[in-house]
Amino acid sequence: MSRAGTRKIVRLGREQRVADILQAARDVFCEKGYEAAAVSEIAARLDIVEGTIYKYFESKRELLLKVLEHWYEELFGDYERDLAGVAGARQRLRLLVWRHLRSVHEYPLLCRLMFREVRAEQDYHGSTVYAKNRRYTQFLVDVLKEGVEAGEFRADVPLALLRDMIYGGIEHHAWNFICGRGELDVDGLAEQITLIVCDGIAVQRPAADLGRETQRLSQIVDRMERKLSPRSKSTK
Template sequence: MPPTLQRLAPRRAKSQLRVAELLRAARGVFSEQGFQRATTAQIAERAGVSEATVFTYFAGKRELCMAVIKDWYDEISSQLEAEVPRLQGIHAQLSYVIRQHLVTLLADGSGMCALVLGEGRATAPDLADLAAVSTECKRRYTQPLMDCLARAQAAGEIRQDMPLRLLRDLIYGSMEHVLWDSLNTQRRPAIDTTAEQLTTLIWSALLPRDASLESLARFRADVSQALRQLEIESHSNNNTPPRRATAKTGAARRSTR
């Protein structure tokens, strides 16, 4: 290997390590302080470097915040992309996504969630690129569930009279309200219980409008088939053929009532 490549490799590895350290420190500061109150001096202090070092790798606070958001979303999106397709059935996929999202919101990254939700709605011109990054990252994050919903909708497993965009807002919007309520009251709800309740509520809203009637019809058909099979087996055990209902026997039964 040429000597120049041998020298470049350690430098590149050292730079990658320093960037990872800065991203970790910045994530903590942005989570605690929000974008507006956080400073590069605070981030440098937490990372144990000079503020000049921060600007060696990032042009400014906004660029550093965008890198933090991308890095965080890459972590949580990769997990969903790997796990959701392995689950069988839209109900199992929905249940997993809801619980995992609540864990992200309430346990692992409530500060980051508040940052993303806040800056994602920023309207100031100088924060437009920050909002755009948040929007693109959220699109990737929600895509695994959106793909599952699209397949389930095409198969008639969930209602087809609503656009997927509204179904997405129903699912993630309900959990966003849980986050804001938790932040405002400083009380974290039980994640498992909340996940089960939300899954039940959202699933009932996703079911086709005539699903209950179809379920009842299938249930009645299954019961009728089971009764016929039971009668056949009963007569077979008694070595007597099963009786067939006729107009005469039906009339005779009615006359004796």
């Protein structure tokens, strides 16, 4: 900051100025929230006037959308690499849930902007941020699809609904944390969500045990049957 009247005007190239504005905007939006953030404050932090920002961004809202677009680019980083290291639909599902929770844990303020200011507005649908969000959640849908194809998940499950229950559930559950109240147990939640989604809550649960028992019995029956009847009739 410089004293009024004695300022030396600094001229930057377009790209540098845009990058600076995006960074300052991200800071101010995170600190104050969208409404309370004043464009004049973003300008003040860069020692420029409001008009300069409107030279590069049509509106305060476009600035917000651009800030979040940049964030999504950061997020995409290692999803594919991380997924490559994990086998089994259930484990891959858990990884994605865990990674998402970790992002929420790491960037609660940006999440708040995304959930509250961006995703809820009319202009979101069809925007670039919307496309990036679709790409982000598509990782999960793909993992679910693979699970179905591999026979690990039921084929009749509506994937889009499941996606919404996972992301919507996390958003609801993490809201207090996002608003600065309480903690967020990333590992525990990832485990519990995976469990609910995969196995449900209905009791009759020891299906795995039943399966094993059935297998054991089948083998015994086969052995017995072979001994009883001379004509060896395998159960295949």
